[in-house]
C-alpha cells in the first residue's frame with residue numbers, strides 16, 4: 001500500500017510517524033495553538049477533540065504546511081518538516097482532508113480521483129495522450145473508488161453526489177495518493193446520523209497500517225476508528241488517553257457539557 | 266497491476282453510461298461526420314476563390330485564435346482579453362523580418378520564436394493572478410502590444426502597418442497561389458484543432474479543469490499549479506501567434522487595428538458566444554461573428570451594435586454559450602428518448618461490445634472531453 | 637525647473653482624471669464584485685453628452701452637469717436591468733459589460749461621428765494664470781480639473797469614512813456577509829454605488845474631453861489607464877485608486893515629457909513591478 005509514488009524517508013522502527021514539539025501558532029494576540037507536544041506512533045490511530053475554536057484545524061494546517069508555526073517543530077518519520085512546502089509534505093506521504101470539503105465540484109468522481117493519482121507523478125504534466133489512456137492511473141483511481149464505496153458513481157459529477165458521498169470523495173482524493181500518515185478533519189461534519197453510514201464504513205475499512213489522526217466531535221464515529229484521543233482546549237493539549245479514559249474524564253465532560261456538543265456548522 | 270476489482274470498477278463505467286452508450290457512439294460518429302462535412306464544405310468554398318475564400322480564411326484564422334483562448338479560458342478558467350495581441354505579434358513577426366530582407370521561411374521561424382518568447386515573458390506577470398485580475402492583466406498586455414505596434418513606427422510602420430511581401434514556397438506548396446494558401450490554412454486549422462483536442466483530454470488538460478474548479482485543492486494534491494497555468498498561457502499564446510502568421514499571408518497587410526482593444530474583445534466574444542470548454546464552441550463563435558462582421562455588415566450598417574447585443578443576450582441567458590445550448594438541447598432530447606424507450610434494442614449490443622474494454626469506453630467518453 | 641513644475645502639474649491633472657474614472661470602477665468592484673468593462677465607454681458617452689449640451693446651451697457647466705447626471709441615469713438603468721439579472725456571476729458580468737462596449741461605442745459613432753471632438757472651456761478657464769511657485773504660467777483648465785478631482789476625492793473620503801452610508805459601503809468592501817447580517821438593504825447600496833461609479837465616469841469624461849478630446853477608441857484608452865490604476869492601487873480599494881492615480885498619472889506624464897519613445901512602457905512599468913512584488917496591489921487585500 002505504501003509503495004510507489006513518494007520518496008521514502010529514512011526511518012527507524014518504533015519512531016513516531018508524526019511528532020509535534022512545543023508547536024504553537026499565534027493569530028494577532030490569540031494563541032490558536034499553544035505549546036502542543038504530541039507523538040503519534042507509526043500505525044496508531046489518534047482522535048483529536050475539543051470545542052469549536054479549540055485550534056484543531058489550525059494544528060492540522062501547521063502539520064500539512066498550509067500555515068507556518070510561530071514556534072515549535074514538526075517531524076515526519078524523524079525528519080524535520082517544519083518549514084517544508086505543502087506539496088513536498090504530500091510527496092513524503094502526509095495526506096489530509098478538509099473540514100469544509102474541497103472536491104472538484106464540476107468534475108466527475110473518476111476525474112477527481114484521477115487528478116489525485118497523477119498528483120504525485122510526473123505524468124501530471126503530460127500532454128500527448130488522453131488521460132483516460134493512462135490505464136494504470138485510471139484503474140488505480142477506479143480501484144480506490146470501488147474499494148471505498150464510490151465505485152458505482154465514477155461518471156457522476158461531484159456536485160450531483162449526496163452530502164455523504166462528497167464527504168467520502170473528500171477522503172478518497174487523499175487516499176488515492178496512498179499517504180502513510182492521514183489527517184482527517186471532521187470527515188463526517190455536517191452529516192445527519194443517517195448520512196454518516198457511508199463515511200463510517202469507509203473509515204472502518206481504512207488500511208490497518210495507515211497512521212491516522214482524526215478530528216471528530218462525534219464520539220460514536222471516533223470509537224469506530226481510533227484508540228487514542230487527544231483533547232485540545234484554547235489551543236492547548238489538556239489531556240490524552242484511550243477513548244474510554246477520555247470519555248470518563250471530568251474536565252473533558254465539563255468542556256463538552258458546559259458547552260453542549262455541536263454537531264457542526 | 267490489473268486487479269479484478271479495478272476491472273470491475275471500470276465495467277461500472279460502462280454500465281453507468283450504458284443506456285446512452287450507443288447514442289453516444291453515434292454522437293461521436295456524428296460529430297466526426299459533421300467535422301468532415303464542415304471541412305469539405307470549407308474546402309469547396311476555399312477552392313472557389315474570390316470573396317468566399319477570404320471569408321472562410323478569416324473564419325478559420327479567428328477560429329484558431331479563439332480555440333487557443335478557449336484552452337486557457339474554458340478549460341483553465343483564465344479568460345484572456347489579449348489574444349488579438351498575439352495574432353498581431355505573429356503577423357508582425359512575419360512582416361518585420363520580411364521588410365528587413367529575410368525570407369518567408371526564416372520569417373515564420375522568427376515569428377514563432379518572438380511569439381513564444383513574448384508569451385514566456387508576459388506569462389511571468391500574467392500568472393501572478395487569476396480570475397478577474399487575469400482578465401485585466403491580459404487586457405493590459407494586449408494594450409501594450411497594440412501600443413508597441415502603433416508607436417514603434419520605425420519598426421512597425423505605425424498606423425499604416427506593413428505589407429507582406431514574400432510567401433513561402435516548398436515544392437508544389439506555393440503560398441503565392443491563393444488556392445494553395447487557402448488549403449494550407451484549412452490544414453493548419455485541422456492540425457491545431459487536433460492538437461488542442463489531444464491537449465484538453467490529456468492529464469495536463471485534466472489539471473487545467475482542476476485549476477478552474479479548485480486550484481487550492483489541486484495544489485495540496487501535489488500540483489505546482491502556477492507552472493500549469495504558465496504552460497497553458499504559453500500554449501494559448503502560440504496558437505494565437507500561429508493564427509497571426511496565417512493572417513499575415515492571408516491578408517497581405519498587418520496594421521495595429523488588428524490588435525486593438527476592440528479586436529481583442531471580439532476574439533473573447535467569439536469563444537464565449539460559441540461556448541467555452543468545448544472546442545467546437547469557439548469555431549461556431551468565430552463563424553457567427555465573422556459572418557456578422559463581413560456578410561451582415563453589407564446589409565446592416567450597425568453590425569457592431571448587433572454583435573454586442575447578440576453577445577449580451579447569449580451571456581445573460583446561456584452561461585455555456587451557443588454550443589452549450591445545443592448540447593443541453595440534445596441531452597434533453599436523449600433523456601426523453603431514453604425514457605420513452607427503456608427497452609432500446611441497441612442496449613445489449615452496447616453491453617456486449619463494451620464489457621471488459623474499460624479503456625475503449627474511456628476514450629469514448631474522453632470524446633466529451635472535447636465538450 | 638519651471639518646466640518640471642508644469643510637467644508635475646500636468647501629471648497631477650492627468651492623475652485627477654484617472655482618479656475620477658478609476659475610483660468609480662474600484663468602488664463598484666469593491667462593493668459589488670462587478671468588473672464593469674464598459675466603464676470607459678460610459679466615460680466617453682458622458683463626454684459626448686456634454687459636448688451636445690454645450691453646443692446647444694452654450695454653457696460648459698450645463699454640459700458638465702448633463703454629462704454627469706446623464707451617466708448617473710444610465711448607470712441606474714444598467715444596474716436595474718443587466719447587472720441585477722446577473723448577480724453573483726462575476727465572469728458573466730464582466731463579459732456582458734464587454735458586449736456593452738460595442739453597443740455604446742457604435743451608438744456614439746452614430747450620434748457623434750468618427751471625428752475627434754473637443755470640449756471648450758468657458759471664459760476664465762480658457763486662459764492661464766501665473767503660479768507663484770517657480771514663476772510659471774499654467775492653463776486654468778488643468779488647474780480646474782485638479783481642483784474638481786481634489787474636491788471629489790475629499791468628498792468621497794468623508795462619505796466613505798465619516799458617514800453611515802460610507803460605513804456600509806466600506807463594510808461591503810471588507811466583509812460582505814456582515815453587511816447582510818446587519819440587515820442593511822444591500823440592494824439599495826449596490827444601486828447607489830453603481831450609479832455613483834457611472835456618474836464619476838461621466839464627470840471624468842467631461843473633464844477629460846477638455847484635454848484629450850473625444851473620439852472612437854478613446855474609451856479603451858481611458859479604460860486601460862483605469863485598470864492599470866486599480867491593479868497598482870489594489871482592486872476595490874478607494875485609497876488605492878487615489879494612490880494608483882497619482883503614481884500612474886505622474887509616471888505616464890513624466891514618461892511622455894522626458895522619454896517620449898519609452899512613454900508607453902512607462903505606463904506599464906508600475907503595473908509589472910506591482911504584479912511581481914505585490915500581486916494584490918499596493919493597498920489591496922490578498923485573495924478575493
Ligand SMILES: Nc1ncnc2c1ncn2[C@@H]1O[C@H](COP(=O)(O)OP(=O)(O)OP(=O)(O)O)[C@@H](O)[C@H]1O
Pocket residue numbers: 027030032050051052053054055056057058059099
Ligand atoms: N487564518 C486565521 N486568522 C486568524 N485567526 C484564525 C485563523 N484561523 C483560525 N483562527 C482562529 O484560531 C482559533 C482556532 O480555530 P480552528 O479553526 O483551529 O478551530 P477548530 O478547533 O478547528 O474549531 P472547529 O471545531 O469549529 O472546527 C479560532 O479562534 C479561530 O478564530
Ligand SMILES: [Mg+2]
Pocket residue numbers: 056057058099
Ligand atoms: Mg476545525
